[in-house]
Amino acid sequence: MVSPPGAEEHSATTFRTPPHNYEAEQALLGAILVNNRTYEKVSEFLRPEHFADPAHARIFDACGKLINRGQIANPVTLKTILEQDQALAEIGGTHYLAQLAGSVVTIINAEDYGRLIFDLHLRRELIDLGEELVNDAFQGDVDTSALDQISQAEAKLYELGTTGQIEGGFQDFKTAVINAVHMAEAAHKRAGQLSGVPTGLRDLDKKLGGLHPSDLLILAGRPSMGKTALATNIAFNAAKRYREEVDALGNRKAADGAVVAFFSLEMSAEQLATRILSEQAEVQSHKIRQGEMSNEEFQRLVLAAQELHALKLYIDDTPALSISAVRTRCRRLKRQNGLGLVVVDYLQLLRGSSTRSENRVQEVSEITRGLKALAKELDVPVIALSQLSRSVESREDKRPQLSDLRESGSIEQDADIVMFVFREQYYLERAEPARRPDESDDKFNDRYAAWQKRCEEVWNTGEVIVAKQRHGPVGTVRLFFNGDYTKFGDLAEDRYVSSDSYE
Incomplete structure (x- = not known):
């Protein structure tokens, strides 16, 4: 039986190995083992899960734990941590660590290796996402329209493009605390605190x-x-x-x-x-x-x-x-x-x-x-x-x-x-006192004077009433308001009175 044209080429390309570069991973890990300062150059964006080889991921994770504790990460110090690792044992055990460190030619390009590893990780995640999108589209779920699928796909693509993570998950409290400290540090450095x-x-x-x-x-x-x-x-x-x-x-x-x-x-x-x-x-x-x-x-x-x-x-x-x-x-x-x-x-x-x-x-x-x-x-x-x-x-x-x-x-x-x-001024301007029946001149003049005084007090001012705030106090902030230009601004200190309370 004669095969249709292109069948051999099609069968040969049905399976494609996801993009990876084990040599770049080995070069980066070797550079870290030789000079731990290399880890600082890549740790901001590179994570263990970005490595294609699970054994390399565990070596990188172990190096990070030691370096973050102020210890030296080298084949000797890693031996205790990784000697029970079955995946590492299959590729040579602690002898493999020594090979990584001994085969390093230069550490100058270590950051470039890290970025390449990260880029290949994103490509693998993109392939997985593409397969998921194709499968979802073929299913034809009645409850999910094509536009909904497009919106979901864009959300996942955005997440992948910004963080490299498609799905969320648990975050340990240590990471949350570190992020909170970084936010406080950024606030401290700003002029406005x-x-x-x-x-x-x-x-x-x-x-x-x-x-x-x-x-x-x-x-x-x-x-x-x-x-x-x-x-x-x-x-x-x-x-x-x-x-x-x-x-x-x-x-x-x-x-x-x-x-x-x-x-x-x-x-x-x-x-x-x-x-x-x-x-x-x-x-x-x-x-x-x-x-x-x-x-x-x-x-x-x-x-x-x-x-x-x-x-x-x-x-x-x-x-x-x-x-x-x-x-x-x-x-x-x-x-x-x-x-x-x-x-x-x-x-x-x-x-x-x-x-x-x-x-x-x-x-x-x-x-x-x-x-x-x-x-x-x-x-x-x-x-x-x-x-x-x-x-x-x-x-x-x-x-x-x-x-x-x-x-x-x-x-x-x-x-x-x-x-x-x-803005109390808005209501006061529409509530100018009128003389009441049988009201004396003195009483009307007193009421009118009180209204004028109140108008002067709130003239060109507005209030922002913070009625709910999860992170801090509630209360009222008075601001300057120029109605001619619909512009809010800071109120002069001598006219400002703040009120605070907490939920």
């Missing part, structure tokens, strides 16, 4: 310690309170302060500030840019829109635009985005340009994964869970703006409470921090 992304607002940063990675922050308020203005100010300040460093693998990471993704579901990108220009050039936004600027104001606008065009601030104004689309776009942005902060304006305009939602409360719950998962997956803070129910307006004290969060209790539950924006 912050462990998170700075908001650019002195007193708010003191209260929150910056915006922490993996946190979901809810910023809520009634209309005209300035929640979009505050979110815009924070996004601008973080992007303006962005400064990056390069690690041992050549990856960029933020040393200060953040690359910001701003999902503006309510305003267009041009409107948002106009608002930021108005804030920075101190030109009223309606003048910009209507072209009523003076020559001096136009010059300020041009100068501000020149300073802002290089900001690491990315705006997506696609309306009615789904939570899965937000995740996909954030992953892509982080992979291509980096990402340190996500802002969503606002939460209630997002859609859940289902095209038809019969229960709005469940949909909002899904959205908040998705935003929290996004914060943890990308290890960035996520600020989501939220509406408040009208029950605030029926109270004498209009300051918001956690119970005022609209449509779902899961907003409060899933959030790490809940903040409310409140």
Whole structure:
């Protein structure tokens, strides 16, 4: 029987050995055994599981344990640790360690060997992921659409591209403690003594310690309170302060500030840019829109635009985005340009994964869970703006409470921090006292004077009420607010009063 053309070539290529380089692994391990300082060059990015040969992985792990304890790692000291290792015994036992050390020609290229080992590990993981994707696609699960599979695949590819790990797992407490110390060290080195992304607002940063990675922050308020203005100010300040460093693998990471993704579901990108220009050039936004600027104001606008065009601030104004689309776009942005902060304006305009939602409360719950998962997956803070129910307006004290969060209790539950924006000036301006029937002039004048005094006290100020914070105190932060430019800033020290309490 004659075989079809190409059959022999096909059968010969059906099995392919996953990419590996045992010689590079041997060269790196030999260099470490000869000079333990070599381990320091690769330990930041290389792990035992990145080695293709299990015996090499165990040798590298044993070297790391000894070196981290301040001991010397060489064939003699490793003998006690590895003499019971069956895999090592099969390739020569402790004699193999001596061969590794004795065959080293140079340690100069040791870091290059480490990067090659890491690259080949990623290739093997990519092959496994590709096989998994093919198998999942062939199964045709009714409950999982093709778009869902694409979203899951992109999540795994992103995870593989950023950390080299496809699946999560347990992390020992020692690793968690070391990471916490590194975060504290980074905060100590910063001028602002912050462990998170700075908001650019002195007193708010003191209260929150910056915006922490993996946190979901809810910023809520009634209309005209300035929640979009505050979110815009924070996004601008973080992007303006962005400064990056390069690690041992050549990856960029933020040393200060953040690359910001701003999902503006309510305003267009041009409107948002106009608002930021108005804030920075101190030109009223309606003048910009209507072209009523003076020559001096136009010059300020041009100068501000020149300073802002290089900001690491990315705006997506696609309306009615789904939570899965937000995740996909954030992953892509982080992979291509980096990402340190996500802002969503606002939460209630997002859609859940289902095209038809019969229960709005469940949909909002899904959205908040998705935003929290996004914060943890990308290890960035996520600020989501939220509406408040009208029950605030029926109270004498209009300051918001956690119970005022609209449509779902899961907003409060899933959030790490809940903040409310409140401007008493807004309500006072609409509550000018009127003379009551049969009221004497003296009583009316006293009431009117008290109203005027209160207006003066809160003029151009706003409050950020931190109602929930997992990591620190709750309380109120007073800020300066300029309504002409919708701009928040630090309040002068003599006008600032802080209130703290703990959950």
